[in-house]
Amino acid sequence: MAEKMTGAEMVIQALSDHGVEHIFGYPGGAALPIYDAMFQQDQVQHILVRHEQGATHMAEGYARSTGKPGIVLVTSGPGATNAVTGLTDALMDSIPMICITAQVPTTLIGTDAFQECDTVGITRSCTKYNYLVKRIEDLPRIMHEAFLIATTGRPGPVVIDIPKDVQFALGDYYKPDMETLRHQSYRPQMDGDSAAIEAAVDLMLKAERPIFYTGGGVINAGPEASDLLRELAELTGFPVTSTLMGLGAFPASNPQWMGMLGMHGTYEANLAMHDCDVMINIGARFDDRITGRIDAFSPHSRKIHVDIDPSSINKVVRVDVPIIGDCARVLSEMVRVWRSKTNQPRTEAIAPWWKQIEKWRAVNSLGYKNSDTTIKPQYAIERLYEATRKQAKDVYITTEVGQHQMWAAQHFHFDKPNRWMTSGGLGTMGYGLPAAVGVQVAHPDALVIDIAGEASVQMTMQELSTAVQYRLPIKVFILNNERMGMVRQWQDLLHGSRYAHSYSESLPDFVKLAEAYGGKGIRCESPAELDAAIAEMLDYDGPVLFDVIVEKDENCLPMIPSGKPHNEIILPDTANIGDIIDEKGRQLV
Template sequence: MTRMTGAQALIKALEMEKVDTIFGLPGGCILPAYDPLLESSIRHVLVRHEQGAGHMAEGYAHVTGRPGVAMVTSGPAATNLVTPLMDAYMDSIPMVGITGQVGTNAIGTDAFQECDTVGITRSCTKHNELVMSAEDVPMAVRQAFHIATTGRPGPTLIDLPKDVLQNEMTWYWPSDDEVIASLPGYRPNTKGHPRMIKEAAKLIMQAERPLLYVGGGMLKARAAEVLRELVELTGIHVVTTLMARGVFPDSHPLNLGMPGMHGNAYTTTAMQQSDLLIALGARFDDRITGRVDSFAPDAKIIHVDIDPAEQGKVRKPDVPIVGDCRLVTEEIVKAIRHLRDGGAVQPELGPWKSRISGWREQFPTTYEQSEPGKALKPQYCLEQLRDAAPEGTILTSGVGQHQMWSSLHWQFEEPYTWVNSGGLGTMGFSIPAAIGAKMGRPDRTVWAVDGDGCFQMTAQELVTATVERIPIKVALLNNSYLGMVRQWQEMFYDERYSEVYLSTDCPDYVKWAESMGCVGIRVESPEEVGPAIEKANSINDRTVVVEFRTDSDEKVFPMVPAGMSNDDLLVHPSQCAIRDRLA
């Protein structure tokens, strides 16, 4: 019988869950938990703002597949964690938040730094729990990790009152069976329905214009390998959503990349014209579908998702399959093989494929190079960065134009090399996510692409990167504006620019970077781009910030204006003359 405090039990439980890194910041109520941390094998990364801790945990989870852990105190620290929790919930990132809470006898009295953390985080976690006794700590930790990592992954939160951390308990470690028995309402269904799988295989074998519409769920399910098998077996083109970039190599001729609001024109059009969408771990997000009632009107839908609530939420599937994307895709591959062995043949996909390649040749995602003496094109900077990036580089991104350009112009060859905030669209995600990713994969180069708006939201975490010796590289595309907002105001509000201009040189990003212990480089002309990137890539013991001064007029194309049909997508101005060929 080992007696210990709730705090010691917490740290021990985290060790038992094989946690190697915690991102956090201590404060009053969580103080007891920080004491046993001194003796623990767990590395703690001290952040400068609790939001940073949450995004770091997300970045870590993105690249490792293991749950990221963020530990902060009560009240304002807990509320600062809300954004990352919601971000992780939207993008199905396994993450465990640990918050301090005022003592159990002070709960409800408006005590100092008290807030209703479980109440506030109820709708942005998969599950949360206020632990009321030290004895309950190990079970609460086990449940939190179990729920965060199984079924549709997501964030969980444990709220720990100070006295629960201080009180003594007798250590025990619940078995898997005990954990499952304690959660009678939680039985994720991983195996797809055999009849539905057969039905899916049959539809795939009949379709003349099929497309694989692959979402982030395939990455969560570690299903890249079986996806490749399915593609090679059937010869069907793959569409990889913003959350799925990297699940299938961009160099593969059958990969059409990103569809949707800012997707490639040929990709979005292929979806519109398809007669069968095989949706694997994708959720028919409004950024993909455009106006729902005109989305892929002729397509039958096979929808594979582990979350039953995604089935029919937006578009009614013809074949709904609830299950783990990897297991179900494996079964679909088997079922197709079985049909083939029985003599079934797919229709000739040649005509469909040549339509796709026609669109692809005529409507490549493109931009115009800057004229001599004019501001840099952000796409050019990203392409240079891409071509010089060491193999296996992980790219993180904030939210806005730079995010879309990253997804469109980068070449992703490997799963888990792209980390971004898709569903919630959290500005400032990039830098902390990059730090978390670097902690998860210290062997990799991590480039954080950021905009000037995003950078100013979370740049202070570069101090964390320096002090904690977690060297990342930041490509700051500074166009002096909230670029995506500016694009909308230009296009849809008659160029009436309202509150979108930031500043070109305030702050001085190079000095700011240097003040945070980073190497700062400013790039203003195309000739400087290559050497600056080369220099950044050669520095591996410090964080480097490269500020690219880019053209504020540059817009993201293609674009489907909000609320419009994907059929009405706007191509790059240089392709307008031949727009009608996109059908």
């Protein structure tokens, strides 16, 4: 049944009808009618950010930690352009997001009006889909369709650009019916082809050196996909590794877990990828940080690839058994078919493989030389992990981008999905602090920590003010090496240690900065005081900036250097990394 209301009221009503509780936004001229409609209701709570990029990363953190779409509301022009980084980030990492952008009135579009920009033009390539709503009659359908498109298939960001006159216009609103809501041309394939699943299980039953290579798709398919992955791993007895985006889908405490793979992945995970005979890729996309040199990538394996996006199949790596479908549904079928064919794991057949993996594991590729005088970044994360394990609260980790992110992925361990929020595909410095705010909004009683670097965190530092305003007790754990560590590391490896602009000068006093914002600042420089300082951070009921002064020139290892396949990974005890890259590697530009 239709109900008469204004466009602005429809926006709020539709959000509410889709179960939205929180929305991250920033007002402005063109968005005022929507803000006015919001002011007159209490179903949807608005979190006022300090910069629109912050709003998008908060929505990403919110979405990643709940499985629900993150909602953003910004004004026209600069409001929309500031949201572009977060939209692109969400597209790359398949995060469901709906971003409502206000637009100048339809009569002014194209006249270079105040705060006008071509929002649909600018965001066309960084959204899953976008709309410019020119008529009030289209608004209810578009609002509902946006939820369908953002949350189904391979999730992603959807922009709805609403001119101010459409927000004021009166029209008929009707409620969504997601059961019957069908898009004419948008029909993601959810169920995997049964013959392909059968073929995949047959390959797995004959495997002697199998490996599960799982990714963010398992997380996106919901907690049941993670449960099914655990079940399948147990049934088969196969080892499991995961991409950066997939951490937590398989418990790190499980003996079948080999750690993360890829450029900074563990020795055992990367060598197993290289030497395996059957690779089962579930919800990962053969990203270049994972494959290394394509022509030397896992040369002896038959590859199974489960992905909901058909364009991911054979995009980078040719696979033998492609299965297009939702990870949860395909995993459930794989479990069923496996059970119908055998009731035994392949323990005996793959025993030599496990023996080999144990040998690789014994190398202890995440090892590092600790120090009594300087805090090593890896040590800081290990101590943080140990301290959080003793907490009764649920623990959620976000990160910025760089060395600290890789160390966090290596040394912080996750047993549950949706606990790890990081910018993988786009690699957005400044993601972690606002993402932590978003996670804390969704989980007010949880312990939410942004593992950060001193360079990244300054990109979206101002959102600490948002955390203070809404009493969100996020902890920002800054590994401060006064360097853009990953940039410095690459300059060290590839550019003759010429450190062009990769150091942080004129750093703020993070303790005073935290206090200026109304939070708490803690600084720690000595390994002996680290545990007590972490305890102080965790005990404080409010936002904390924790400034850990760490070893300045530590390199993040292990590492697969350029021009090298997985089995030529550099380990921590390698003397001189620069010498490892040979003539062939030098020719890569």
